[in-house]
Amino acid sequence: MDTSILQYKEIIDPSFAYQLTNGIHRLKKKAVFCDVTIDVAGQKFPCHKVVLASISNYFEAMFTNPMAESKSAEIEMKDMEPLVFETILDFIYSGKCKVSIENAQAVMNAANMLQILALIKICAKYIAENLTVQNCFHIWQFADAIDCRELMQRSMHFSLENFLQVASPLVASLSKVNLIQFISSDSLNIQSEDSVAQIALQWIAAEPERKTDAVEVLSHVRFSLLSSRYLMTLMDNEIMRNNGDIMKLLRQAQLFQSDPTMYFELPYPQASPRHSLKRREYVLLLSTTNDGASFSRQTSQLGNLNWTSGQTKHQGFRDAAICSSAVNSEVFVSGGKDNPERLIMYKAELGLQCEKELATMLTGRQNHTMVIIGGCLHIIGGLERQVYSRSSQQNNGIVSKIEVYNIQQNKWRPAGNLLTGVWQHASVSFQDKVYTFGGTTDISGSLNDATNKVQIYSSQTGECVLGPEIPAAISKCTATVMEESIFIIGLEVEIKPLPNSEEHEEEQDDDEEVYEENRVFYQFKPLDGVWIKLNPPTNVTNSALCTFHGKIWNIVVGSETKVYSYNLLSDVWESNSEDPEDADESNNLPNSVKCMQITY
Structure with a gap:
């Protein structure tokens, strides 16, 4: 067959x-x-x-x-x-x-x-x-010991959700490392940060030798979120009074509660809300082009952004300034080429769709900066833009006038002057002062006219003084605050003599020079007056710095949005994607990029 x-x-x-x-x-x-x-x-x-x-x-x-x-x-x-x-x-x-x-x-x-x-x-x-409140801690430790990731996650989640219901003896039996893992988590389910401080103090008091661990444990309590009454009580606590580092955190918390704009001067995550409080922190990005402007917002996964999510497009924001207080959802946009005298407030939780017109600015301007201190907006520098009619506007020079807007009263007032009017500069608030870095002193915007001046304006006295000079004259810069430092990126001009070749001798004078633009990145410590030069990011054009969740981020907007985080210990910029192309022939690339943190 x-x-x-x-x-x-x-x-x-x-x-x-x-x-x-x-x-x-x-x-x-x-x-x-x-x-x-x-x-x-x-x-x-x-x-x-x-x-x-x-x-x-x-x-x-x-x-x-x-x-x-x-x-x-x-x-x-x-x-x-x-x-x-x-x-x-x-x-x-x-x-x-x-x-x-x-x-x-x-x-x-x-x-x-x-x-x-x-x-x-x-x-x-x-x-x-x-899982129960009686066994969740033990099971989490057991899962950790045998390295069972799924059970670790389930038991940790259960423990965080029910932490306040767990009996005090069980909490006291936790190791220092385990306790810190719980009280440092954003997912800890609490109604008040006061309970976290109480648990930490109970754990320390359970054994005399734990007093040596007090600073390490208590530093994970978010003192800035404590009730003001309990915060005052802790100032007299013996454990607190015996630790200078903890007392510093308590005093910072008191200052923050009186002025929440100090958010970024606190060590992360001292003022960051836990998830149980039903509030989230976002990064808000404003990029403007010749065709209009777009707001984009993104949550805490900043290294893996998809900025098209939550995007809102607006018209009339070219060269405007934007700021928020980091701890609420109010976003302020002022001035700009299209509406130089306008001030608008948006509520981020309403999708940045509903705008509220506020009092008109005293001086119409564009390319300025705006920061918030103690419930007041401070407008710094820029180009004065005079409005003659809806169809007739022109630039009248660089503005040195500083103007302040009281948010509660909806009123503007003149508040002093910069020592030198600038634009293409960077401004940040630190403590009760506005620090203005670099910028261009000529209306042409040429980097040849960049300055290395640091102008420090006091919101208390209205006086402006010079600070320690930047190591180089910079312009087109952006800055952000993290704890006790200010970080600035921008462009500096390096002056180089032209080569003295025969073919150039007849075409140039002996003293003719050429200018070369260089990317720069600096750390400035205002309390010490110290400048430190750092490794600059690969791209500073169409970009903005921001501080988010204890890190420095540089967000670059081009044909697509790229996000870079800075590692201060290694002085290295890190990204989860390839660098953007330097050359992009699109006519609709942004001419202004700004970003900041909001909370709601």
Whole structure:
């Protein structure tokens, strides 16, 4: 018969797996064909090597490697109870076993040692479904010990959700590392930060030697979010008074509660709300083009941004200034080329759609900066733009006048002057002062007219003084505050003599020079007056600096938005994507980029 023309059909017995499993289990019960005996605390368990090795990676390695156990007819299992191993064997031979609250952890621990992945997963699911406020801490520590990530996450989530219901003795029994993991989490479910401080103090008081850990533990309490009454009480607490670093945090918290615009001067996350308070922190990005402007906002996953989410487009914001207080959802936009005298407020939680017209600015301007201190907007520098009619406007020079807007009263007032009018500069608020860095002193905007001046305006006295000079004259700059430092990026001009070649001799004077633009990145410590030159980002054009969740970010807007984070320890910029192309011929690239944090 010619077998090449035969057609074969695969037939399947749906009961085969059951019959095989049932048969193997029957042979095990009768101890038939067993070729190894497992000794657990003196109790003997006849088994089949092939069955054990087929389910357990531990036994497979034991029986296939050149070890003494691979040839031994009897193997002793240590650190295991007979009842636990019997449960393990039931699963190996039948795929079923009986677990309870009492034995589930012991069975899972044994399955982990024997590398029976299916049983580990089943036990983890059972334990996670039976979490209580009495066992959640213990199970989390157990899952951590055996490195079961899924059970760790489930038990941690349960513990964070029910942390305040856990009995005080259980909290006091936590190690320092474990306690910090809980009280430092954004996901800790609390109604008031006061309870976190109370728990931390109870943990310290539980054992005398823990006083040496007070600073490390208490630094994870977000003192700026405490009630003002409880904050005052803590100022007299003995543990607090004996620790200068903690007292510094308490005093910073008091200042923050009186002026929330000091947000970025606090160590992260001292003023960052926990998730249970139903408030989230966002980064708001404003990029303007010749066709209009767009707002984009994004949540805490800043390194993996998709800025098209939550985007809102507006008209008339070219060269405008924007700011917010970081701790609420109010976003202020002032001036600009299209509406130089206008001040608008948006509410971020309303999708940045509803605008509110506020009092008209005293001086129409564009390319200025705006910062907020103590409930007042401060308008700094820029180009004065005079409005003659809706169709007639012109620039009248660089503005040195500083104007202040009281948000509560909806009123503007003149508040002093810069020592030198600038535009293309950067301004930030630090404590009760406005720091203005660099900029251009000529209306042409040429980098040849950039300045290295730092102008410091006091919101208390209305006076402006010079600070320690920038190491280089910079313009087109952007700045942000993080704790006790100010970070600035921008462009500097390096002056280089032209080459003295024969072909140039007839075309130039002896003193003719060329200018080269260089990217620069500086850290300035205003309390010490110290400048530190850092490694600049790859792109400073169409970009903006911001501080978010304790990091410095540079956001570059081109054909797509790129996000770079700065590692201060290694002086390196990091990105999760390739650098943007330097050349882009699009006519609709942004001419202004600004970003900041908002909370709602």
